[in-house]
Amino acid sequence: MAMSRADLLSMFQKTATEIAEKEFKSISETTIISELGIDSLGMLEIVGAMERQLKIQIPDESLAGIQTVKDLIELVEKRQSPVG
Amino acid sequence: MPSLVAPTLVEACKVLAHKNDKGFVFVRADGTERFCSFQTIDQEATRRGAHFAARGVKRGDRVALVIPDPDEFVLTFLGAIYAGAVPVPMYPQLTFKNVESYHDTVAHITNASGAKVLVTTESTKQYVEPALARAPKVKELMLVSALHEPAPGPLDVRVTPEDLAFLQFTSGSTSRPKGVIVTHGNLAANSEAFMIHGLGKDSSVDKGVSWLPLFHDMGLIGFVIGPLFTDIPVVFLPTASFVRNPRVWLDTIHKHRGTITYAPNFAYALVAKRLKDKDLTGLDLSCMRITGCGAEPIAAKTLRDFSEKVVPAGFDPRSFLPSYGMAEATLAITFVKHGAGFHTDVVEKAELTKAIAKPTSVDQGEDAQELVGCGSSFPEHQVAIVDEHDKLLGERQVGQIITTGPSICQGYFEEPELTAAAFKKRDDGKIWLYSGDLGYLANGELMPPLADINGLRHSGGAVGTPQLYICGRLKDIIIIRGRNFYPSDIEWVVSELPGVRRGNVVAFGVTVDAVGNHVEDGTGEEQLIVCAEATQSEAATISEQVRQAVAAQIGLSVYKVEIVPQGSLPRTSSGKPQRRKTKQMFVDGTLPKPRIKTED
Numbered sequence: 272m273a274m275s276r277a278d279l280l281s282m283f284q285k286t287a288t289e290i291a292e293k294e295f296k297s298i299s300e301t302t303i304i305s306e307l308g309i310d311s312l313g314m315l316e317i318v319g320a321m322e323r324q325l326k327i328q329i330p331d332e333s334l335a336g337i338q339t340v341k342d343l344i345e346l347v348e349k350r351q352s353p354v355g
Numbered sequence: 356m357p358s359l360v361a362p363t364l365v366e367a368c369k370v371l372a373h374k375n376d377k378g379f380v381f382v383r384a385d386g387t388e389r390f391c392s393f394q395t396i397d398q399e400a401t402r403r404g405a406h407f408a409a410r411g412v413k414r415g416d417r418v419a420l421v422i423p424d425p426d427e428f429v430l431t432f433l434g435a436i437y438a439g440a441v442p443v444p445m446y447p448q449l450t451f452k453n454v455e456s457y458h459d460t461v462a463h464i465t466n467a468s469g470a471k472v473l474v475t476t477e478s479t480k481q482y483v484e485p486a487l488a489r490a491p492k493v494k495e496l497m498l499v500s501a502l503h504e505p506a507p508g509p510l511d512v513r514v515t516p517e518d519l520a521f522l523q524f525t526s527g528s529t530s531r532p533k534g535v536i537v538t539h540g541n542l543a544a545n546s547e548a549f550m551i552h553g554l555g556k557d558s559s560v561d562k563g564v565s566w567l568p569l570f571h572d573m574g575l576i577g578f579v580i581g582p583l584f585t586d587i588p589v590v591f592l593p594t595a596s597f598v599r600n601p602r603v604w605l606d607t608i609h610k611h612r613g614t615i616t617y618a619p620n621f622a623y624a625l626v627a628k629r630l631k632d633k634d635l636t637g638l639d640l641s642c643m644r645i646t647g648c649g650a651e652p653i654a655a656k657t658l659r660d661f662s663e664k665v666v667p668a669g670f671d672p673r674s675f676l677p678s679y680g681m682a683e684a685t686l687a688i689t690f691v692k693h694g695a696g697f698h699t700d701v702v703e704k705a706e707l708t709k710a711i712a713k714p715t716s717v718d719q720g721e722d723a724q725e726l727v728g729c730g731s732s733f734p735e736h737q738v739a740i741v742d743e744h745d746k747l748l749g750e751r752q753v754g755q756i757i758t759t760g761p762s763i764c765q766g767y768f769e770e771p772e773l774t775a776a777a778f779k780k781r782d783d784g785k786i787w788l789y790s791g792d793l794g795y796l797a798n799g800e801l802m803p804p805l806a807d808i809n810g811l812r813h814s815g816g817a818v819g820t821p822q823l824y825i826c827g828r829l830k831d832i833i834i835i836r837g838r839n840f841y842p843s844d845i846e847w848v849v850s851e852l853p854g855v856r857r858g859n860v861v862a863f864g865v866t867v868d869a870v871g872n873h874v875e876d877g878t879g880e881e882q883l884i885v886c887a888e889a890t891q892s893e894a895a896t897i898s899e900q901v902r903q904a905v906a907a908q909i910g911l912s913v914y915k916v917e918i919v920p921q922g923s924l925p926r927t928s929s930g931k932p933q934r935r936k937t938k939q940m941f942v943d944g945t946l947p948k949p950r951i952k953t954e955d
Contacts, residue, residue, distance in 0.1 A: 291912075305906040308913065312598055312836060319599025331384055331423065331595050332478040335448045 273351040274325070276300070279344045282321060290316045300341035318343070327351060357547040357761070360584040362516045363539035364436055367546075367584040372397035379579075380590040381426035382607060389426050396433065396583075402506045403434025409507040410495065412472060414439035415519060419470035419493070420570075421461065421483050423447040425591045427499045428569050429579055431474055432521075434502060439512040442521045443468040443534065444570040448482035456908045461486035464524050464532050465493055468768065472497055516540035522768050523572055523682045525839065534768035535682045544761035545576065545685035546584035548733035553690035554615060554645050554676075556585050561644070563589035564613030566597035566604055571837075573650050576686040577617055587615070601626045602634050605665070609638050617647035619837030620657050624880065627660035632667075641669030645693060649678040650837040652825060652866075653727040655699045656878040672696050679729035679823055683777060683788050685762040689738060689823045691730035699725045700797060700824055704875065707826060710742075710753040712795045724875055728822040729794075736760030738823055739787075740796055748795075753826055756794045759787045791830040796821040831934050833864035835881055835911060842934055848908045849887055852900050858931065859888035861924060863938040867914065873942050882914035886924060886937055886946065894918035923947040 274282070284298045291313055298307070304314060315334075322328055327350040337343050361367040371377075371393035378392035391399070412418060418435045420442050422428040428444070435442040445464055448457050461483055465473060473490075474497045475483045487493050520542050522534035550556045563582055567574030569591075582589050590611045596603050604626070608616060648658065662672045673696040680687040691697065704724045706713040715723050732738040739747055740754040748754045763786060766774030781787050798821055833840040845862035849855055866879040873879075885905065889897045898916040905913050923946075925936040940946045 303903075303907075305910075306903045308902045308906050310906060310912045311910045313912065315595055315598040322599065328385060331593065334595075335482060 273348070276344055276348070279347055280340065282324065283317070283340055283343065286317050286320045286324075290320065298340060300339065300344060302340045303338055304340060304343070305338075321347060325351065357543045359551050360543050360547045362543055363514045363518070364433075364520060364542055364580060364583065365514045365539075367543070368393070368397050368400060368433065368437075371583065371586055374586075377586075377588050379426075379429065379588065380611070381424075381429075382590060382592050382596070384593050384596055391426065391430070393583075393586075396430065399430040400433035400437045401510055403431055403502040404437030404512070405506040405508055405510040406502045406504070407435055407438040407440055407472075408510055408512065410472070410497070412438055412440050414512060414514075415441060416472070417441045417443050417468045417470040417522065419443045419445060419465050419468060419473040421445045421447055421473065421475045421479055422499060423479055424476065424499075425569055425593060427476065429591075431499055431502060432569075432575075432579075436514070436520060437510060437512065439514050439518065441468075441519050443470055443524065444521070444575065445524070446568065446570045447479050454482070454485075457482065458486035458489070460532070462489040464534075465490040467532055468522050468524075468534055471495065474499060474502075476500075514539060516543065519765075523575075525682050533770060533773060536765040536768050537685055538765060541685045541762055541764055542576065542580055543584060544735070545687060546581040548736060548760075548762060549577070549687035549690060550581045550585040550587070552733045553678075553687060553693065555693050556587055556615075558586040561587050561614045562611060563587055563615045564592070564604070564608045564611060565589060565616065566592040566594050567617065568594045571650075572680075572682045572686050573617060573619075573837075577647075581686075597622070598625075601629050605630075605634075605638060605640060605668070608640060608643060609668075612642045614642055614644040615647070616643065616645065617649065619650040620648060620653050621651065621836040621880070623648065623661040624654075624657045627657065627664050630664055635665070635668045638665075638668040640665055641671065643670060643674045645676050646670075646674040647676045647678060648697075649680055649687075651834045652881070653677050653697075653729070654878055654880075655697070655725050655727050658697055658727070677727050677729050679756075679792075679794075679825060681788075681790060681792075683764050683790075684758055685764060687733070687762070688736075688756075688758050688790075689730040689732050691728060691822075692820075698728050698822075700728060700822075701725050707753065712751040712753060712797060712824065712826075714751075726824045726826065728824055731820045731822060732758065732760070733762075736762060738796070740794065745781075750821060751795055751797045753793055753795045755829055756790045756792045756823065756825070757787045758790065759785045763788045791828055791832075792825055793827045793829060794823055794825045796823055798822070831863065833862070833881065833883060835864065835883060840883075840909065840911065845883070845885065845905060845909055845911075848904050849885055849901050852897065852904055854889050854893050854897050855887050855901075856921075859921070859924065861886045861932045861934050861937040863934050863941075865914075865938065865942065883911055884915050884917065884938070884941060885913050886917040886919060886941065888921045888924055889918050891918065891920060917941065917946055919947050 374393040381389045418440045432442045471494045473493050476499050516539045520537050520539045524532045524534045563578050565578040569575050578589050675697040677691050677697045679689045701717050701723050702712045703715045738758045742754045831842050842862040846860040849860045850857040862885050864881045866881050868874045868879045901916045902913050924932040
């Protein structure tokens with residue numbers, strides 16, 4: 272089953288908390304990831320953890336354009352099987 | 356001059372050009388592999404070189420490369436070398452680092468190198484093209500795919516050891532990047548030094564495994580150029596694959612029976628932190644002969660943690676090979692003797708501040724500092740320590756590390772002043788590189804580092820050869836996860852914020868342990884601290900803006916922002932804030948109050 276956007280948002284929040292080892296209270300789709308104080312390596316770690324959980328793969332070149340949480344969630348959505 | 360390897364990189368590749376069953380394996384992000392035999396590498400480099408020549412690229416012309424795919428990067432880099440041109444490797448756009456500051460870097464490096472051609476890929480072009488508006492010397496944006504076409508004609512260029520091989524831009528100040536001039540002679544000398552004398556390479560069994568970025572000296576010289584000079588096959592992984600899942604590194608070593616790998620300290624820490632015991636199932640790491648560590652300060656604790664984690668998979672701690680090097684010396688300066696494992700020197704912290712490395716024991720706890728030995732220099736090379744008056748120091752006296760030999764580069768490209776400051780002729784008539792790093796030489800009591808793990812007992816490095824220990828650096832460079840950052844760049848970004856006045860910001864690195872205490876015993880990790888003068892009522896808002904700006908434009912997370920009252924940072928007589936003094940006050944907890952802590 273492909274996950275809903277709300278599920279993906281909470282997965283992002285949970286994964287980011289684990290990787291960065293700090294609480295993120297108010298993350299929404301419009302949050303700019305760098306503004307969470309997550310640097311590019313931390314971001315890649317989060318992407319890797321989400322890829323493993325969802326058994327998907329996001330190509331490196333598409334990561335360069337990510338600014339907001341929404342950008343990442345949409346990339347993940349595209350990679351999830353539409354028929355689940 | 357090197358006698359055990361070919362005199363130029365081109366000739367080194369030609370020596371291997373008949374081998375069609377040995378070469379480089381490029382693992383892609385999806386796990387599929389591309390094998391390029393040394394024969395294919397020679398053919399590809401010749402073809403790409405012919406394309407460059409046909410497009411008017413001449414001997415000595417600089418060719419900027421922004422190519423994220425390791426296979427395309429290596430083949431194009433060698434193609435430019437075959438054409439006698441001077442490749443200038445640049446890093447591809449990283450995730451969400453501010454696009455503007457990426458364009459700045461591309462424009463700065465392209466301009467500083469005087470490159471007329473920039474080669475990139477279809478997927479990366481969109482991130483590079485906007486920068487070219489500010490790089491007027493670039494006449495052509497070339498796509499890698501154009502180099503895949505059949506050769507337009509023969510390639511007839513002769514490259515000599517004195518020729519410039521490539522420009523290695525140090526990950527330094529973005530406002531003024533420095534391109535280290537590396538000749539073919541430097542590459543040959545350093546490759547012989549670290550591959551043959553350092554690693555004791557055996558071309559019949561050794562195989563490298565690397566995820567290191569290829570636009571960085573350790574990845575490019577350590578795993579592409581050194582192995583080409585010495586007939587060693589290598590398996591390359593994308594850097595992003597390792598960061599996403601550190602296990603991939605060990606899996607690849609296991610699968611390909613890799614014998615040589617290298618990484619900065621942070622990577623070993625990441626593996627120790629992220630690897631779960633169940634990840635070790637089926638993993639056999641007994642093949643690892645060289646587990647190299649360099650590019651940033653090495654913490655004994657990190658190596659012990661890593662070792663403890665992977666010893667159950669057959670990892671041999673004696674394979675640890677701590678080392679010291681820098682781009683200005685081509686790559687490697689000192690190596691620990693291979694097979695000896697790492698060893699440490701424990702000295703009195705208080706004496707160290709007086710520039711004396713006085714041995715003590717770890718039992719002294721807080722008063723003791725444990726440093727990892729980085730080995731000794733190579734044949735034909737020398738390392739020495741000097742004080743601020745340029746006087747040579749004896750054993751266990753702390754001063755600036757200087758080095759000389761055939762690996763020392765020719766200086767910084769078109770930067771005579773910077774070159775004169777770092778590359779100086781001494782009384783012995785030799786040119787010495789002044790590293791800017793602080794250290795000492797000592798024979799020391801070599802401790803068995805991991806005697807209790809796995810029942811292994813070993814004695815550490817070679818007794819009798821003075822070992823180099825690194826204690827810090829003269830310059831204020833901040834090194835985080837193997838990357839160098841200049842405080843001035845960070846200070847500039849913060850100064851641009853409303854509410855912060857230019858010249859009222861200080862950035863520095865502090866080593867802290869897992870719970871945030873400042874430590875200098877080699878157990879911590881370097882973190883970025885920013886101190887800014889601002890109105891206290893705005894402290895919380897400004898702190899947040901500082902974090903956002905530094906993350907967006909520098910790509911770093913700030914560990915702690917300290918907002919201090921206006922006019923309270925310590926200053927020099929000319930009115931500039933003093934970084935060292937501010938750092939000391941931060942560490943001592945004597946920065947002016949009220950202090951607003953915002954790390955949570």
